[in-house]
Amino acid sequence: MKLAFAGLGVMGFPMAGHLAGAGHEVAVFNRSPEKAQRWAQVHQGRACESARAAAEGAEILFLCVGNDDDVRRVVSEALPVIAPGGIIVDHTTTSARLAREMAALCEAQGRAFVDAPVSGGQAGAEAGQLTVMCGGEAAAFERAAPVIAHFAKAVRLMGSPGAGQLTKMVNQICIAGLVQGLSEGLHFARRAGLDPAEVYEAISKGAAQSWQMDNRWKTMAEDRFDFGFAVDWMRKDLGLVLDEARANGAQLDVTRLVDGFYAEVQAMGGGRWDTSSLVKRLEGREA
Numbered sequence: 491m492k493l494a495f496a497g498l499g500v501m502g503f504p505m506a507g508h509l510a511g512a513g514h515e516v517a518v519f520n521r522s523p524e525k526a527q528r529w530a531q532v533h534q535g536r537a538c539e540s541a542r543a544a545a546e547g548a549e550i551l552f553l554c555v556g557n558d559d560d561v562r563r564v565v566s567e568a569l570p571v572i573a574p575g576g577i578i579v580d581h582t583t584t585s586a587r588l589a590r591e592m593a594a595l596c597e598a599q600g601r602a603f604v605d606a607p608v609s610g611g612q613a614g615a616e617a618g619q620l621t622v623m624c625g626g627e628a629a630a631f632e633r634a635a636p637v638i639a640h641f642a643k644a645v646r647l648m649g650s651p652g653a654g655q656l657t658k659m660v661n662q663i664c665i666a667g668l669v670q671g672l673s674e675g676l677h678f679a680r681r682a683g684l685d686p687a688e689v690y691e692a693i694s695k696g697a698a699q700s701w702q703m704d705n706r707w708k709t710m711a712e713d714r715f716d717f718g719f720a721v722d723w724m725r726k727d728l729g730l731v732l733d734e735a736r737a738n739g740a741q742l743d744v745t746r747l748v749d750g751f752y753a754e755v756q757a758m759g760g761g762r763w764d765t766s767s768l769v770k771r772l773e774g775r776e777a
């Protein structure tokens with residue numbers, strides 16, 4: 491297929507690479523042009539100097555940019571030139587409102603929009619093993635899903651436009667409280683004079699087990715916080731969550747608290763640390 495990809499950051503660079511590796515014709519664009527040039531040196535594909543040039547005639551335009559405004563910018567430039575009947579698949583984590591706005595805009599111009607935020611982090615993107623939660627029309631989803639599958643182990647349609655973003659919000663709510671619990675467990679274990687490695691062996695096969703415990707307990711205990719999803723991104727996502735909760739009436743007591751804790755981690759200089767750095771706040775260590 492003729493594909494375009496805008497946003498070649500930590501996630502987008504390898505995702506676009508998987509599309510090219512699968513034999514599709516891929517044109518890429520990034521705000522800072524060096525990344526697009528570097529991408530075209532490592533992958534089969536064309537680096538373009540504008541979103542419009544990359545999207546010209548594309549059957550699917552993929553996005554993985556930063557936030558709502560970045561998406562608006564790329565879509566306004568690219569939408570008129572993608573193939574008639576073409577699809578925009580947005581992997582950026584954004585508000586659900588943005589997804590609904592973009593879907594209406596695309597529909598009015600004879601194109602489709604699928605909001606498709608991802609989970610799985612940098613490692614998942616590099617391994618082509620992301621989880622993708624989608625919102626949009628079933629027909630567009632059916633056409634896009636086999637292509638998304640080049641970098642995903644699970645792709646699911648959750649409902650109408652915005653439903654993918656709402657599902658990603660649930661994902662972030664579940665992670666926020668859990669990581670704080672894990673941090674408190676580790677902090678308490680240390681204060682109690684227990685060996686964190688022994689504690690892990692004792693409790694990690696029981697009811698306290700979680701992906702975060704299996705993948706982060708050890709690194710947290712070793713004071714290592716460079717494992718992917720950054721605190722700055724988490725705060726952006728929790729901001730979207732809390733806005734949505736204000737609108738739908740959901741009561742998110744713990745999530746709101748943890749968002750404030752992440753703000754303290756940012757103030758400690760930890761904006762680029764990964765989300766498990768909540769434990770550093772408890773232990774009061776400086777960057």
Ligand SMILES: NC(=O)c1ccc[n+]([C@@H]2O[C@H](COP(=O)([O-])OP(=O)(O)OC[C@H]3O[C@@H](n4cnc5c(N)ncnc54)[C@H](OP(=O)(O)O)[C@@H]3O)[C@@H](O)[C@H]2O)c1
Pocket residue numbers: 496497498499500501502519520521522525541554555556557560561563564581582583584608609610611612718719720723
């Ligand atoms: N990192 C993760 O583990 C992870 C996991 C799940 C979801 N996400 C979400 O995925 C999205 C991307 O994350 P990331 O970690 O890949 O971020 P990132 O490394 O900052 O990448 C974003 C990329 O988008 C580019 N960009 C921004 N605006 C653009 C525009 N108008 N036109 C073209 N390119 C533009 C940026 O270009 P510049 O080079 O100019 O900055 C950058 O290369 C975010 O919404 C994030 O919340 C990330």
